[in-house]
Amino acid sequence: QLQLVESGGGLVQPGGSLRLSCATSASALNYYDIGWFRQAPGKEREGVSYISISGGITNYADLVKGRFTVFGDRAKGTVYLQMNNLKPEDTAVYYCAATPASSVTWYSANSYTYWGQGTQVTVSS
Numbered sequence: 001q002l003q004l005v006e007s008g009g010g011l012v013q014p015g016g017s018l019r020l021s022c023a024t025s026a027s028a029l030n031y032y033d034i035g036w037f038r039q040a041p042g043k044e045r046e047g048v049s050y051i052s053i054s055g056g057i058t059n060y061a062d063l064v065k066g067r068f069t070v071f072g073d074r075a076k077g078t079v080y081l082q083m084n085n086l087k088p089e090d091t092a093v094y095y096c097a098a099t100p101a102s103s104v105t106w107y108s109a110n111s112y113t114y115w116g117q118g119t120q121v122t123v124s125s
Helices: none
Strands: 005-007 010-012 018-023 033-039 046-052 057-060 068-073 078-083 092-099 119-123
Touching: 005 092, 018 033, 018 092, 018 119, 033 068, 046 068, 046 078, 057 068, 078 092
Parallel strands: 010 119
Antiparallel strands: 005 018, 018 078, 033 046, 033 092, 046 057, 068 078, 092 119
16 A cells, blocks of 8 residues: 655646645655646546656646646655746645556546545635
8 A cells, every 4th residue: 555645736727836746655756657636626636747766757637737846756765846936726725646557548547547635736816
């Protein structure tokens, strides 16, 4: 069982920034790729970003390209999602998830085996 723990959510004004963290074991990032998802009230969970540290690959949803950056620290076993120029429509619970597969449909929640508990991000003035 792989544990994922998100942190870093909160309330921020439009145009502001937040950095989310997804902590797991240091060795896990050698074997698992990490996706970030979000779910707003009344909406389906949607893929935001993806990173394969071992493969050197990152992906982003069109809605966040140029504003969000995903990166990881293998030694710390932590993946980060840096979110800049936040908009009210970014308000959601953000989740990180892990998949052991090397070739996945990264934006599909069905591709992931393990999930964190989520962290709330609220963008409001």
